[in-house]
Every structure is written in structure tokens, then in C-alpha cells.
Amino acid sequence: MTHDPNRVLRRLPIVVGVLAGSLLMLNRFLTPQITDSQARSDALGVILSALLILTGLLWQQVQARSPDAVQLIGEEGFELASDLPETVKAELAWASRLLLTNTVTRSIVVWYQGKVLLRRGILGASKEVTPGAILQRVLEKQKPVYLVALKLYPGKIEFDYLPENTQGVICQPIGSKGVLILGANAPRSYTQQDENWVAGIADKLDVTLQAGETGTVVEN
Numbered sequence: 001m002t003h004d005p006n007r008v009l010r011r012l013p014i015v016v017g018v019l020a021g022s023l024l025m026l027n028r029f030l031t032p033q034i035t036d037s038q039a040r041s042d043a044l045g046v047i048l049s050a051l052l053i054l055t056g057l058l059w060q061q062v063q064a065r066s067p068d069a070v071q072l073i074g075e076e077g078f079e080l081a082s083d084l085p086e087t088v089k090a091e092l093a094w095a096s097r098l099l100l101t102n103t104v105t106r107s108i109v110v111w112y113q114g115k116v117l118l119r120r121g122i123l124g125a126s127k128e129v130t131p132g133a134i135l136q137r138v139l140e141k142q143k144p145v146y147l148v149a150l151k152l153y154p155g156k157i158e159f160d161y162l163p164e165n166t167q168g169v170i171c172q173p174i175g176s177k178g179v180l181i182l183g184a185n186a187p188r189s190y191t192q193q194d195e196n197w198v199a200g201i202a203d204k205l206d207v208t209l210q211a212g213e214t215g216t217v218v219e220n
Contacts, residue, residue: 013052020049069186072106072122072163079119079127088117088212095201096120103197104189105182107162111135112178112209116161121183124162129181132158135171138179144172146195149187159183172198175206 078096080089092110099105100121110118111129119127131139134155138145147169150156159169159181168184180202184190190198 013055074122074163091208104184106185107183109181126161172202
């Protein structure tokens with residue numbers, strides 16, 4: 001499990017403040033006679049040290065911490081359905097690469113018309129997708145579902161095609177015939193901007209997949 005990458009930055013004012021205060025105190029003890037100017041400088045130094053410590057304490061409370069991430073269990077791979085048109089394969093490869101490199105997504109499954117078209121990233125144990133209650137709801141309502149912390153949901157058992165320790169899941173409808181399923185390695189890690197981007201990619205995939213069914217060439 002990884003730790004907050006900003007923890008050093010948040011603690012820096014406290015460390016500097018304590019160090020500066022300690023040095024001022026040591027200097028005061030080692031100086032046999034204190035002049036008025038030195039006394040004023042020491043007082044100013046104490047105030048600045050206290051402000052640094054206070055700033056550090058406030059940062060500990062105010063700054064958002066990155067959610068803890070885990071190493072997903074499984075092997076990394078890239079699988080595409082062999083009978084897809086080359087244009088569709090290229091589109092799926094492009095979309096999945098964008099999601100893996102620009103979001104917290106670590107595992108991707110594209111399920112369309114009852115068939116798994118793509119698996120990429122850290123692969124789950126099962127190669128097949130059997131839609132459970134959550135995926136059925138996504139297909140019926142045509143609205144995405146974001147499970148911010150998968151372990152809290154009893155229905156997580158249906159996601160056996162994702163790594164078993166997947167932390168968060170987005171199920172984004174691809175038109176009315178499929179679902180783009182994303183697995184993250186950290187809970188509560190997708191932003192609203194990420195969700196909007198995922199929706200846009202799913203819409204693009206829907207156009208490409210429908211065109212692939214009819215044999216129409218779609219330009220990116």
C-alpha cells in the first residue's frame with residue numbers, strides 16, 4: 001500500500017519551525033550577554049518559528065490527502081477479440097491506453113452485445129462477463145454507476161472479471177448494447193472530470209462499434 005505523496009511537504013513547516021526554535025534557544029543559552037538588538041531578533045525568530053509550526057498543523061488538517069492505493073492482484077495483459085475490424089481494434093486500443101495512462105484506471109473491460117471485446121491492464125481471474133444486478137441496471141437505465149469503494153458493496157461478487165482487490169469501479173454504458181468497465185487501484189479516486197472524460201470516450205466507442213457492425217468507416 002502506498003502512502004500520501006504530499007506528507008513530506010505538509011510536515012516541512014513543522015520541522016523547519018521546530019528546528020529554528022531549537023537553534024534560537026541554543027544560541028540564547030550559549031550567549032553570555034544578550035544585547036537589545038539580539039533580544040529583538042530572538043523574539044522575532046520565535047514568532048516566525050511559531051507561525052511555521054502553526055502553518056504545518058493547519059496543512060495537516062486542510063490539505064486533501066491522496067487515497068491509499070494498492071497493488072492489484074493479477075497479471076498485466078492486453079486481449080482483443082480476434083474477429084473485430086481493424087478500425088475497431090485500433091479505436092479500442094487507443095481508448096484503453098488513454099484511460100490507463102491518464103486516470104487511476106488499472107483494469108479495463110469492454111463488454112458489448114454479450115461479448116467481451118477487450119481486456120487490458122491488470123486482468124481478473126474470469127475472462128467472461130456475466131451481467132449481474134449492477135450491469136443490468138446500467139444497461140436498463142442508460143446511466144453510469146460509480147462504485148467509489150467496491151469492498152463496501154455486496155454486489156461486488158459480479159465483478160469477478162476484475163482483479164479481486166479492485167478498489168473502485170466505473171460502469172459506463174456504451175450506447176444501449178454494452179458497458180465500459182473500469183477498475184481502479186484506489187477508492188474514491190475518480191474526479192468529476194475523469195467521469196466526464198470516461199463518458200465521452202464511451203460515446204466515441206459507441207459510434208465506432210455501431211459503424212463496425214454496418215461496415216462503415218469512421219475517421220478519428
